[in-house]
Amino acid sequence: MAEEVAVLAEDLWVELGGREVLKGVNLLVGRGELWAILGPNGAGKTTFLKALVGLIRPSRGKVSVMGLEPSRAQRLGLLGYVPQVAGFDLDFPMNLFEFVSTGLFGSTRPFGPLGRRERTRVLEAIERVGLLGMEGRPIGSLSGGELQRATVARALVLDPPLLLLDEPTSGVDVGGVGSIYELLSSLNVQGKTVLMATHDVATVMERASGVACMEGGRLVAHGRPPEVAVPVMGCLLGGEGSLLFAHGEIPHMVVRRHRGDGP
Amino acid sequence: MSSDLWGYAFARNAILASTLLGVMASTLGVFVLLRRMSFVGAGVSHAAFGGAALGYALGLDPLLSALVFSLTGALLLPSARGRLLKEDGGVGIFFSFGMALGLLVLGFLRGTRVDLFGYLFGNVLAVDLGDLVWLLATASLSLGFVLAFYRKLLLSTFDPDFARVIGVRVEALDKALLLLVSACVVVGMKVVGAVLVSAMLVIPAATARYLTSSFSGMVIASVVVGLISSWAGLWLSFELDLPSGPAVVLLSSLLFAAARIYRSLMGR
Numbered sequence: 001m002a003e004e005v006a007v008l009a010e011d012l013w014v015e016l017g018g019r020e021v022l023k024g025v026n027l028l029v030g031r032g033e034l035w036a037i038l039g040p041n042g043a044g045k046t047t048f049l050k051a052l053v054g055l056i057r058p059s060r061g062k063v064s065v066m067g068l069e070p071s072r073a074q075r076l077g078l079l080g081y082v083p084q085v086a087g088f089d090l091d092f093p094m095n096l097f098e099f100v101s102t103g104l105f106g107s108t109r110p111f112g113p114l115g116r117r118e119r120t121r122v123l124e125a126i127e128r129v130g131l132l133g134m135e136g137r138p139i140g141s142l143s144g145g146e147l148q149r150a151t152v153a154r155a156l157v158l159d160p161p162l163l164l165l166d167e168p169t170s171g172v173d174v175g176g177v178g179s180i181y182e183l184l185s186s187l188n189v190q191g192k193t194v195l196m197a198t199h200d201v202a203t204v205m206e207r208a209s210g211v212a213c214m215e216g217g218r219l220v221a222h223g224r225p226p227e228v229a230v231p232v233m234g235c236l237l238g239g240e241g242s243l244l245f246a247h248g249e250i251p252h253m254v255v256r257r258h259r260g261d262g263p
Numbered sequence: 264m265s266s267d268l269w270g271y272a273f274a275r276n277a278i279l280a281s282t283l284l285g286v287m288a289s290t291l292g293v294f295v296l297l298r299r300m301s302f303v304g305a306g307v308s309h310a311a312f313g314g315a316a317l318g319y320a321l322g323l324d325p326l327l328s329a330l331v332f333s334l335t336g337a338l339l340l341p342s343a344r345g346r347l348l349k350e351d352g353g354v355g356i357f358f359s360f361g362m363a364l365g366l367l368v369l370g371f372l373r374g375t376r377v378d379l380f381g382y383l384f385g386n387v388l389a390v391d392l393g394d395l396v397w398l399l400a401t402a403s404l405s406l407g408f409v410l411a412f413y414r415k416l417l418l419s420t421f422d423p424d425f426a427r428v429i430g431v432r433v434e435a436l437d438k439a440l441l442l443l444v445s446a447c448v449v450v451g452m453k454v455v456g457a458v459l460v461s462a463m464l465v466i467p468a469a470t471a472r473y474l475t476s477s478f479s480g481m482v483i484a485s486v487v488v489g490l491i492s493s494w495a496g497l498w499l500s501f502e503l504d505l506p507s508g509p510a511v512v513l514l515s516s517l518l519f520a521a522a523r524i525y526r527s528l529m530g531r
Contacts, residue, residue, distance in 0.1 A: 089421065092421050103429070110412060170357065
């Protein structure tokens with residue numbers, strides 16, 4: 001059982017600045033799955049991911065990643081983290097190659113040029129996300145989609161079996177969003193477990209093998225997309241749940257009755 | 264620089280002191296600038312003057328008392344930060360307190376204030392062997408630290424959360440960097456003075472930022488700019504009988520302006 005579990009959160013509570021941000025979250029993500037965590041802003045999605053990568057210590061409960069405590073999983077190269085790119089200083093003097101190579105900085109020599117094997121790893125990661133040929137470009141000159149891909153490449157440079165991504169399509173234009181999901185789906189097909197926080201309801205309902213929705217620090221719905229469509233919509237609507245109807249093939253929200261083949 | 268100057272101990276000391284400070288400050292300065300800590304350098308230098316004045320009044324080694332005063336302040340600085348007060352507010356208080364203390368002590372001391380003015384405005388020609396030992400020790404420690412943690416420092420400057428995730432001890436590095444910047448400022452006071460020493464941290468790095476788009480390139484360019492301004496400023500001060508600290512800083516500012524113009528002309 002344990003070897004089939006990629007992410008396990010059990011009764012996870014997190015307190016920040018005297019406020020409970022996560023309230024008893026339970027979630028199990030199997031290896032090789034692609035899961036999305038949905039929820040309105042401030043629901044606790046980023047905090048949950050930060051607890052999973054060991055950036056935030058739970059006040060109660062426990063988390064394990066690939067069967068290990070997060071920092072140990074990271075040390076063993078089992079976990080790749082893709083933070084939100086919104087906080088990056090895009091004027092920082094760094095090109096794409098240097099940016100991706102920072103994914104190796106926990107294990108490389110303290111200074112000096114990278115070894116041939118390390119350079120190969122970096123170039124392979126850049127190639128996997130489709131940015132080969134752009135290595136010398138300053139990060140500030142990359143588009144939102146390219147920067148997001150570069151951040152995925154940085155997480156891939158140690159070839160971890162699990163990727164945790166925080167809003168991988170934020171700041172990406174509409175055309176780029178599809179290609180980011182294509183990339184994540186293809187990585188999932190190649191065997192990576194993917195768990196991401198996102199707002200792209202329609203896309204993840206179509207592509208993800210599992211969906212969870214958070215509201216006010218609680219996980220209020222989780223499961224296979226077709227099975228949890230209605231509770232997920234209710235979670236995203238918050239207090240509008242009483243006005244929710246669903247019908248037809250594609251899950252959608254109805255806040256007023258309209259013509260269709262359902263209620 | 265005129266070779267016959269090397270024959271004089273005071274000139275030799277001045278050249279060595281400028282070189283050590285130039286390399287150390289311009290290397291640390293890259294991190295100071297990119298972490299937006301420029302105000303910390305200015306704050307520490309003014310506080311250090313208070314420490315030096317206090318030591319002078321108590322009959323202690325002013326450099327040592329300035330060092331203790333500044334390092335203690337730098338260590339306490341994060342604890343002043345809170346929800347209602349950001350780091351720049353804490354630095355502003357520390358800065359003003361140190362300067363006020365120094366000026367108060369200056370007011371009480373009559374007749375023997377020349378040495379203290381040396382710390383305020385700097386006098387590279389007054390650098391002695393003891394000062395050189397302090398500079399050499401601090402520069403070795405600083406450069407050794409940067410080399411030993413170069414990649415981790417880079418990453419914790421750019422993306423501290425990611426650095427933490429991959430096991431970098433970001434808080435320990437931050438603290439060590441802050442202590443070394445404080446030490447650099449204190450030992451550099453004798454060379455260019457408390458008022459100008461923070462410029463040695465910021466201007467070469469800022470100049471380098473306009474000359475290169477890679478991090479390692481920025482470190483190298485910063486050191487080159489730091490050394491050119493230190494040596495050329497010193498040479499100008501010898502040749503034209505100018506105060507050395509302002510000569511170094513003004514030359515460094517001119518190099519910054521040239522780099523800024525060059526960048527604009529290149530259309531970047």
